[in-house]
Amino acid sequence: MSPATASRTVRGACPHDCPDTCALRISVEAGRVVKVAGDPDHPPTHGALCTKVSRYPERTYHPERVLTPLKRSGPKGTGQFVPVSWDEALTDIAARLSAIAARDPQAIVPYSYAGTMGLLQGESIAARFFHRLGASLLDRTICSSAGGEALAATYGGKLGMHLEHYADSKLILIWGSNSIASNLHFWTFAQQAKRQGARLVCIDPRRTETADKCHQHVALLPGTDGALALGLMHELIVNGWLDEDYIARHVDGFEALRDKALAWPPERTAQVCGLPVDEVRALARDYATTKPAAIRLNYGMQRCHGGGNAVRLVAMLPCLTGAWRRRGGGLLLSASGWFRGFVDGAALQRPDLLAGRKPRTINMSTIGDDLLREASPAFGPKIAALLVYNSNPVAVAPESPKVTAGFRRDDLFTVVLEHFLTDTADHADYVLPATTQLEHLDVHTSYGHTYVLINHPAVAPLGEAKPNTQIFRELAARMGLTDACLQESDQQLARQAVPSLDFAQLSEQGWVKLPLPEQPFADGGFLTPGGKVVVDAPGLGVPDYLPPYESRQSAPALAARYPLAMISPPARNFLNSSFVNVTSLRSIEGEPRVELHPDDAAPRGIADGAMVRVFNQRGSYLCKAAIGPRARPGVVNGLGVWWRKLGAAGTNVNELTSQRLTDIGRAPTFYDCLVEVEAARA
Numbered sequence: 001m002s003p004a005t006a007s008r009t010v011r012g013a014c015p016h017d018c019p020d021t022c023a024l025r026i027s028v029e030a031g032r033v034v035k036v037a038g039d040p041d042h043p044p045t046h047g048a049l050c051t052k053v054s055r056y057p058e059r060t061y062h063p064e065r066v067l068t069p070l071k072r073s074g075p076k077g078t079g080q081f082v083p084v085s086w087d088e089a090l091t092d093i094a095a096r097l098s099a100i101a102a103r104d105p106q107a108i109v110p111y112s113y114a115g116t117m118g119l120l121q122g123e124s125i126a127a128r129f130f131h132r133l134g135a136s137l138l139d140r141t142i143c144s145s146a147g148g149e150a151l152a153a154t155y156g157g158k159l160g161m162h163l164e165h166y167a168d169s170k171l172i173l174i175w176g177s178n179s180i181a182s183n184l185h186f187w188t189f190a191q192q193a194k195r196q197g198a199r200l201v202c203i204d205p206r207r208t209e210t211a212d213k214c215h216q217h218v219a220l221l222p223g224t225d226g227a228l229a230l231g232l233m234h235e236l237i238v239n240g241w242l243d244e245d246y247i248a249r250h251v252d253g254f255e256a257l258r259d260k261a262l263a264w265p266p267e268r269t270a271q272v273c274g275l276p277v278d279e280v281r282a283l284a285r286d287y288a289t290t291k292p293a294a295i296r297l298n299y300g301m302q303r304c305h306g307g308g309n310a311v312r313l314v315a316m317l318p319c320l321t322g323a324w325r326r327r328g329g330g331l332l333l334s335a336s337g338w339f340r341g342f343v344d345g346a347a348l349q350r351p352d353l354l355a356g357r358k359p360r361t362i363n364m365s366t367i368g369d370d371l372l373r374e375a376s377p378a379f380g381p382k383i384a385a386l387l388v389y390n391s392n393p394v395a396v397a398p399e400s401p402k403v404t405a406g407f408r409r410d411d412l413f414t415v416v417l418e419h420f421l422t423d424t425a426d427h428a429d430y431v432l433p434a435t436t437q438l439e440h441l442d443v444h445t446s447y448g449h450t451y452v453l454i455n456h457p458a459v460a461p462l463g464e465a466k467p468n469t470q471i472f473r474e475l476a477a478r479m480g481l482t483d484a485c486l487q488e489s490d491q492q493l494a495r496q497a498v499p500s501l502d503f504a505q506l507s508e509q510g511w512v513k514l515p516l517p518e519q520p521f522a523d524g525g526f527l528t529p530g531g532k533v534v535v536d537a538p539g540l541g542v543p544d545y546l547p548p549y550e551s552r553q554s555a556p557a558l559a560a561r562y563p564l565a566m567i568s569p570p571a572r573n574f575l576n577s578s579f580v581n582v583t584s585l586r587s588i589e590g591e592p593r594v595e596l597h598p599d600d601a602a603p604r605g606i607a608d609g610a611m612v613r614v615f616n617q618r619g620s621y622l623c624k625a626a627i628g629p630r631a632r633p634g635v636v637n638g639l640g641v642w643w644r645k646l647g648a649a650g651t652n653v654n655e656l657t658s659q660r661l662t663d664i665g666r667a668p669t670f671y672d673c674l675v676e677v678e679a680a681r682a
């Protein structure tokens with residue numbers, strides 16, 4: 001067989017924004033990917049992939065892939081384009097950006113997130129390019145910065161239990177995470193623990209598929225996790241369940257927290273969280289007396305006003321019971337801090353190219369407001385150009401009425417690097433075709449395990465697609481930016497990313513396990529300056545419960561008009577807004593829907609399957625009602641994140657979410673949102 005027709009298997013990595021970062025075996029026949037499977041040898045992946053990524057070839061060879069540069073040919077936002085050559089597109093884009101940069105480079109704003117989590121196709125040449133220009137910096141807050149900064153303030157880094165250790169736990173609190181949907185490979189270890197007698201408890205306002213399979217479901221009100229954590233602490237204190245020795249040696253400032261926790265007896269906690277009092281008491285007893293006890297905290301619970309404080313409070317729990325002492329005990333929110341020292345972010349991103357300039361920072365979570373802002377001394381120049389890659393802000397950013405108004409500005413020059421004509425690409429002046437994971441090289445870390453992975457290109461780029469890195473290299477050259485580092489190859493970048501690892505081994509095996517201690521905090525050793533868990537963090541004070549901005553208890557006047565709390569967690573078969581256009585996955589999800597409890601549906605005359613209008617002071621969203629026990633009374637679940645143009649009336653759930661930010665980390669409060677629901681008029 002000639003090389004072009006031979007079958008071969010290529011080692012890859014799943015690029016998606018998910019804690020699992022699976023190792024892939026990609027089968028190629030006659031130059032075409034025929035199958036993507038999980039690597040059986042990679043311990044976290046253990047040969048299994050989720051439904052979404054096992055359909056990867058369907059996404060890559062999708063008939064609607066953008067495979068040539070496109071130039072806008074109709075009004076902004078209408079998605080009308082004509083194909084143009086790379087030469088024409090890059091020449092024009094370079095001229096437009098150079099003119100803006102000559103006035104003030106800060107008027108140029110990059111907008112990117114984790115469409116790919118790859119270190120190369122994420123922030124490598126792109127970051128160098130924007131740093132060299134002196135463009136605005138982007139505060140990448142849309143997902144995890146509240147919890148991430150809270151965890152770092154408490155432990156000194158984003159560290160926690162090793163994924164594999166959950167198999168040895170006897171009690172696991174799955175807290176704000178629908179693991180079966182969004183962290184499947186953790187669920188496998190939780191199942192292993194369950195078979196060995198562990199008890200699984202799901203703490204989530206929604207009765208998720210994960211809650212269905214746990215022994216207990218604690219359906220608290222959204223945004224009340226901080227109160228629950230304080231209530232649990234109260235019980236630990238009054239019942240003598242503290243590990244006084246661990247606290248004395250490894251916790252700095254516990255006294256101040258003790259005083260706060262004593263104000264949260266089970267009755268008050270139960271009232272604020274909307275739970276039975278006995279459930280609070282029993283949960284505290286189980287957590288304190290079952291050993292080893294583990295918490296899988298996830299980002300779902302930090303998308304509300306007090307999300308950062310709530311993470312700080314939950315993160316204290318294993319320190320108060322000494323759960324860290326045992327294998328199978330402790331907590332994991334994010335593992336990304338483990339990679340510190342192994343990944344050289346500065347080498348990839350080259351912040352030194354700013355050469356002393358200090359551009360302003362735009363928060364990606366308030367892009368709606370910021371696109372509509374005029375120039376001012378406080379804000380700086382009006383945003384004149386937006387370069388979007390690895391993200392779909394028109395669908396995923398909060399308060400889409402403002403986001404879309406911003407993207408429709410005629411005086412905004414927008415370039416979108418994409419695989420598909422997403423809602424965001426529809427608003428572009430130019431769409432540039434990007435390669436997918438099957439077509440480019442990359443190196444990956446993970447936020448749910450402790451392995452570095454490589455992704456070798458399996459096939460040549462489809463059509464005229466180019467890797468993000470290559471697009472920024474060519475754009476830099478067109479703009480006359482001559483720095484050698486703007487032309488470094490993906491091969492060079494891959495080695496720069498992980499300078500201390502055995503690159504040959506990584507390349508051949510597909511992944512390497514980091515050499516790390518087994519139990520990070522068994523005997524203290526937190527990464528804070530004093531080596532202890534920090535209660536009273538500089539600038540943040542002692543953690544406390546902060547009620548949601550929008551809830552019946554905290555905003556009664558608003559709740560009189562919009563009485564239902566809405567959360568918008570991901571639909572299982574989508575990944576944020578990725579995969580919504582993959583027909584086989586979309587057909588599993590059916591249509592955009594909002595889940596309501598029968599007690600909320602009946603007085604509104606809403607029948608199961610009826611079209612409803614979900615609305616508040618920000619906007620209005622049309623979708624189908626799904627009535628049943630997945631929603632608790634008073635809370636509705638608007639599953640996300642659909643493409644607007646594939647939903648009813650061109651809207652999605654972010655029509656309703658707000659741009660208010662969390663207490664810590666400047667993150668969005670997607671799940672802090674009051675709404676009303678009514679039957680839609682025909």
Ligand SMILES: Nc1nc2c(c(=O)[nH]1)N[C@H]1C(S)=C(S)[C@@H](COP(=O)(O)OP(=O)(O)OC[C@H]3O[C@@H](n4cnc5c(=O)[nH]c(N)nc54)[C@H](O)[C@@H]3O)O[C@H]1N2
Pocket residue numbers: 017018019143144175176177178179181182183203204205206208221222223224225298299300301302304567569570571572573574575576671
């Ligand atoms: N299939 C799938 N997998 C994904 C994603 C996806 O879109 N689809 N997204 C990926 C991304 S970007 C991320 S950040 C991670 C997210 O990972 P997780 O944070 O685990 O996110 P979810 O699975 O959305 O779980 C959030 C859960 O939190 C619940 N929740 C909402 N509000 C509250 C609250 O106030 N308190 C508590 N305790 N729970 C609450 C929701 O009902 C939901 O079940 O998942 C990643 N994996």
Ligand SMILES: Nc1nc2c(c(=O)[nH]1)N[C@H]1C(S)=C(S)[C@@H](COP(=O)(O)OP(=O)(O)OC[C@H]3O[C@@H](n4cnc5c(=O)[nH]c(N)nc54)[C@H](O)[C@@H]3O)O[C@H]1N2
Pocket residue numbers: 017112113114115116121142143144389390391392393396397417418419420422434435436437468568569570575576577578640641653654657670
């Ligand atoms: N209401 C509500 N809104 C939410 C959330 C929620 O739970 N509720 N979740 C939030 C969270 S946690 C997150 S992380 C954000 C995620 O929001 P985004 O980071 O915008 O994620 P996606 O919607 O998956 O969009 C990623 C896009 O990147 C593109 N892409 C993938 N790989 C590449 C590549 O190699 N090159 C280029 N150029 N493009 C690529 C994909 O085609 C896709 O369109 O959404 C947030 N929005």
Ligand SMILES: [Mo]
Pocket residue numbers: 017142143144
């Ligand atoms: Mo996320």
